[in-house]
Amino acid sequence: MSASPILITGGAQRLGRHCAERLRDDGHPVIVSYRRERDELAALRERGIVTLQADFASEAGILDFIARLKAHTGALRAIVHNASDWAPDATGEEAGADFERLFRIHMLAPYLINLHGRELLEACSEPQRDIVHLTDHVAQTGSRKHAAYAATKAGLANLTLSFAAMYAPSIQVNAIAPSLIMLGEGDDEAYVEKVKARSAMGMIPGPGVIYQSLRYLLDNRYVTGVTLPVDGGRHLR
């Protein structure tokens, strides 16, 4: 029987793309969701990675994605909730709508995909099935400039505990809480030095450390309900 695919949401770029490519290299069938069509998706498709469009900013968009996911596959080996919008806090009239949007992307989408995805994971013929949430170090600390982002990531962290309890023993549910893994396009040298100083390791490791953490969770039959910090010792500063 052929292996069941691993779904990575928001897998068109950066951490999600890196993990999708590494999982494909390891021989897994992979499905990624993407929001914006672009040329870079061709290389993923050429490697046999299935790409499904999804915009999680609305409940209708989430449910539409779920329907197309179920039409594409009858089983999943794992679901990795990676899609995210690191939006700074909006001001004025936009603040409420922006919070609601981040709630849908970071909490409602994982919640509904996990509820509907249970039957797909339990249809997997392999003994281990996993759900992995990408949260963030700031889920524990809050953020002065990304309060809505941090709060909705904290909600996702809490969903890890609930789903781990609900889905054991047939499905393991864990989280990875990164901090400063990759820079953004507009980050200047001053920002780089400032954020590097925030962690004990003082480095910007790149997406490989996230894949190592994901690989650990996918390969370990006895871990559920935990969050793996991948933050360079930021809690020590």
Ligand SMILES: NC(=O)C1=CN([C@@H]2O[C@H](COP(=O)(O)OP(=O)(O)OC[C@H]3O[C@@H](n4cnc5c(N)ncnc54)[C@H](OP(=O)(O)O)[C@@H]3O)[C@@H](O)[C@H]2O)C=CC1
């Ligand atoms: N990079 C870092 O240093 C850190 C990352 N993290 C977390 O790790 C994960 C990966 O980070 P990173 O690779 O930087 O993430 P990105 O900022 O690159 O976002 C990943 C993907 O999320 C998708 N996305 C954004 N909004 C929506 C939406 N409304 N509906 C559906 N998809 C959407 C985007 O799709 P598209 O491009 O197609 O629009 C994007 O490709 C995230 O959950 C992030 O919060 C946590 C701490 C640090």
Ligand SMILES: Nc1nc2c(c(=O)[nH]1)N=C([C@H](O)[C@@H](O)CO)CN2
């Ligand atoms: N969806 C995203 N979330 C986050 C990003 C990002 O680029 N996309 N980046 C960070 C920063 O690296 C932050 O950790 C620096 O302190 C956080 N989340």
